[in-house]
Amino acid sequence: MDQLPSLITIRRDLHRIPELGFQEFKTQEYLLNYLSSLPSERLEIKTWKTGIFVKVKGIDPLKTIAYRADMDGLPIVEETDYSFQSEHTDRMHACGHDFHMTIALGIITYFVQNQVRDDLLFIFQPAEEGPGGAEPMLQSEVMKEWKPDLITALHIAPEYPVGTIATRPGLLFANTSELFIDLKGKGGHAAYPHTTQDMIVAAASLVTQLQSVVARNVDPLDSAVITFGKITGGTVQNIIAENARLEGTIRTLSVESMEKVKERIEALVHGLEIGYACKAVIDYGSMYHQVYNHHELTEEFMDFTKGNTDTEVVLCREAMTGEDFGYMLDEIPGFMFWLGVESPYGLHHSKLQPKEEAIETAVQLMCKYFLYKAN
Numbered sequence: 287m288d289q290l291p292s293l294i295t296i297r298r299d300l301h302r303i304p305e306l307g308f309q310e311f312k313t314q315e316y317l318l319n320y321l322s323s324l325p326s327e328r329l330e331i332k333t334w335k336t337g338i339f340v341k342v343k344g345i346d347p348l349k350t351i352a353y354r355a356d357m358d359g360l361p362i363v364e365e366t367d368y369s370f371q372s373e374h375t376d377r378m379h380a381c382g383h384d385f386h387m388t389i390a391l392g393i394i395t396y397f398v399q400n401q402v403r404d405d406l407l408f409i410f411q412p413a414e415e416g417p418g419g420a421e422p423m424l425q426s427e428v429m430k431e432w433k434p435d436l437i438t439a440l441h442i443a444p445e446y447p448v449g450t451i452a453t454r455p456g457l458l459f460a461n462t463s464e465l466f467i468d469l470k471g472k473g474g475h476a477a478y479p480h481t482t483q484d485m486i487v488a489a490a491s492l493v494t495q496l497q498s499v500v501a502r503n504v505d506p507l508d509s510a511v512i513t514f515g516k517i518t519g520g521t522v523q524n525i526i527a528e529n530a531r532l533e534g535t536i537r538t539l540s541v542e543s544m545e546k547v548k549e550r551i552e553a554l555v556h557g558l559e560i561g562y563a564c565k566a567v568i569d570y571g572s573m574y575h576q577v578y579n580h581h582e583l584t585e586e587f588m589d590f591t592k593g594n595t596d597t598e599v600v601l602c603r604e605a606m607t608g609e610d611f612g613y614m615l616d617e618i619p620g621f622m623f624w625l626g627v628e629s630p631y632g633l634h635h636s637k638l639q640p641k642e643e644a645i646e647t648a649v650q651l652m653c654k655y656f657l658y659k660a661n
């Protein structure tokens with residue numbers, strides 16, 4: 287085996303080339319290139335769109351144990367002071383997927399040199415931030431053929447120190463649905479509002495009205511979030527806007543609340559159409575299944591980590607983040623956990639700077655755990 291790049295070098299290389307969902311061409315090429323430098327006799331590699339399946343063959347396999355890493359970046363202009371900043375304009379690995387992929391390569395590298403009884407499967411999955419790669423990947427022929435018996439994934443957590451992991455049996459991440467609302471009215475001169483239907487005013491009103499859905503239609507002991515991350519509309523400062531578009535996301539802890547929230551959004555949007563004499567179109571974009579950790583496997587993993595590593599284990603609360611890994615957990619027993627990376631700036635922030643020492647923590651932990659489960 288030739289001299290391999292260090293995991294820190296790999297993470298920095300990946301950090302430089304963030305790509306959006308299903309456009310992870312350079313990322314895929316980089317990963318395939320690295321994998322081709324490993325001894326090939328124990329590896330079987332198959333690509334799926336911009337994703338990759340990597341099987342590390344066991345000696346006498348009774349089962350398959352999997353680790354999933356997501357691959358895509360976000361449409362963010364990076365503002366870190368890294369020397370290895372994103373080389374792609376308006377793109378950034380601001381959700382740690384560069385870490386998740388590096389950790390996968392670290393684990394693979396260990397197991398190509400230290401064979402275990404069972405097969406190990408590594409899934410490099412595109413488009414976690416949207417429109418969702420997990421569900422179609424799960425339906426793929428490769429996944430049907432190589433279907434794992436146990437599946438794991440981690441996500442970096444800026445709020446925890448390095449050397450800590452956090453998880454919980456049962457519900458970990460929320461149900462999600464994207465939310466796009468297009469409004470169309472009648473534009474006109476800024477000085478003649480009475481001759482128009484102003485979609486800037488309608489959009490502003492709708493944003494405020496929709497917050498009442500969370501406050502007044504969802505059981506306070508359940509939880510929901512409606513966030514709009516982007517509003518566009520109009521053309522110039524002295525023309526009343528004919529169009530406006532709201533782009534957001536809905537998060538709920540229960541499936542019932544998701545249905546209720548959508549029902550209420552639809553009612554209020556219909557009311558807006560009447561009140562503002564406009565047309566509105568709602569599009570829910572992509573939806574993600576909640577992340578629900580297998581009870582016994584999660585408890586076993588937490589106990590194993592406490593008993594066999596120096597890693598601190600925290601029993602955390604559920605989070606309103608979404609993850610299409612939820613689809614995989616719906617079909618395959620397993621769990622997801624948070625990996626402490628300690629950054630003053632959080633996920634989806636242009637200054638997110640996770641501590642790289644956490645990569646080694648995760649690789650060591652997962653290698654120990656797979657050695658325990660796959661022998």
Ligand SMILES: CC(=O)N[C@@H](CCC[C@H](N)C(=O)O)C(=O)O
Pocket residue numbers: 381414415416441462463464534535536572574606607608609633
């Ligand atoms: C871990 C994480 O941050 N995941 C994303 C998933 C986004 C799904 C979809 N695009 C949506 O916004 O609903 C998150 O924002 O939680």
